[in-house]
Amino acid sequence: MQLVKELLEGNRRALARLISLVENGDPQKYDLLQELYPHTGNSYVIGITGAPGAGKSSLVDRLLKEMRRDGYSVGVIAVDPTSPFTGGAILGDRIRMQDHALDPGVFIRSMGTRGSLGGLSRATQEAIQVLDAFGQDFILVETVGVGQSEVDIVKTADSTVVVLTPAGGDSVQTMKAGIMEIADIFVINKADLPGAERTAAEVGVMLDMKEQYDWRPPVVSTVTLREEGIDKLWRSLQEHRSYLETSGKLHQLRKERVRRELTEQVEHLVKSRVWQQIRSRIPLEDLIEEIVQRRRDPYSAARDLLANIVFPHNDS
């Protein structure tokens, strides 16, 4: 396909259009992803999550500059599950994009949810695939912490950074257990505010509760405005990457990711084919009416619907 060819040649407009196609659920989506697939697997994905107001955007911006200084190309996906906006329409992102508009090594994209969180999580994973095929060395995925969603989204990351602030609201006690478990690195951002040391100490106490670590998450204090601590964060990320690579954990992570992708693909295909076959044979409206009337039940009806469904080899 022409767009894929252009993407692989480094065309940024093709990159933007492909992400949009994927995000909008274009019918050709899976053909595109299939064509891109052999060119993926080279990006290192970093998830950055934390409560609203924790300063994630600025942190990402500073980290990005650090990576650029070392000559790496970087893609940024800013995910906001509470926003209906996609495609860089958020004001803050527009400002960020301006900052890097002339830098060919940076590509920033924001994504909101127009439907389910599940859909957003999938769209994020697919955008990562496109950026990966485009050749970005690092992909930063920034998500607002609002519960299950960021846990799902971060499953895609190789390294996950959880951003805290000294502000009372997201003190360690109130943090959700799920978030703690996904952290490979903790950042105490706005570390010039009162209470920063206590917050860092609290994280330390919590980390002490587990006795043995293959990788003990470091706690990095940052002040983004003064660019303090960003170099340390960048070093910690590189150390975590080395750890994953030498321990074989990175390969494991990527296997898990492929397993999830394969599972989703199989189930996506199965569902669409099953419904196609069922709809072509059975008047579903009548069946639903019978179930509403309690003359049938949905459980045995589902079993009957599946009788004699076949998946011949070439029915795709």
Added chain:
Amino acid sequence: MQLVKELLEGNRRALARLISLVENGDPQKYDLLQELYPHTGNSYVIGITGAPGAGKSSLVDRLLKEMRRDGYSVGVIAVDPTSPFTGGAILGDRIRMQDHALDPGVFIRSMGTRGSLGGLSRATQEAIQVLDAFGQDFILVETVGVGQSEVDIVKTADSTVVVLTPAGGDSVQTMKAGIMEIADIFVINKADLPGAERTAAEVGVMLDMKEQYDWRPPVVSTVTLREEGIDKLWRSLQEHRSYLETSGKLHQLRKERVRRELTEQVEHLVKSRVWQQIRSRIPLEDLIEEIVQRRRDPYSAARDLLANIVFPHNDS
């Protein structure tokens, strides 16, 4: 099954145990639900949603008393997507349960999420089925408003009440569009606080933006501590029910619910059977490794996995 027989005889312990079985994903779950199904379809389900602190629990409690006064039996499911607790372990619910412990016409159950929001939404629907078969006239489903989850959960309700307060935080402007669309009745709770009239007026203005209504959501002001407005809420609910019944909308709602249930059942069965067949034939680990190595892609691999899968009639 013995438990089902006991439930249908009105045994509350059987009711509690069946909800637990369903909630914990017992292997017999669907057999149980199938057996219960002919006895369902008689309860009227009311969803009550709103921000944390809006006073939903007290409101539900007062409404419940109103319903009891009119001789109806009531089941309450208190859903908190942010809580890991299930089975009435939340303190507030324990207190509530005590209040009604001696009333055989009331059954209260709380549910938290131990995994995905999707799972919670399903468990809620299934608990409703059990309470319905038990014979409760009304089922009140109380959910904390935290985004997509309450929209999903409330899909199960016949009438949906959105609870607002005069407090600035959940002023009408900041409400999520999705929540507004699901409201059949608005409650301005804590209506003795300053700003209550303005909040009610704001909802009115917003409702005026749509020109035509088959059912225009009424705005009911309540003060739960003084039991003010609860009778009006109860009347509005009965009016909404009459409207749904006479307009044929209730039947439509229930058809949609059956359609969703049938869809979920079919997809649940399909997935488990497909994976059973795939696993029995193909060494998945090798395939995953090949995909990680980029010697294959997950999209064509998924199509190949599905080649020659069959659903014979009696393989359940």
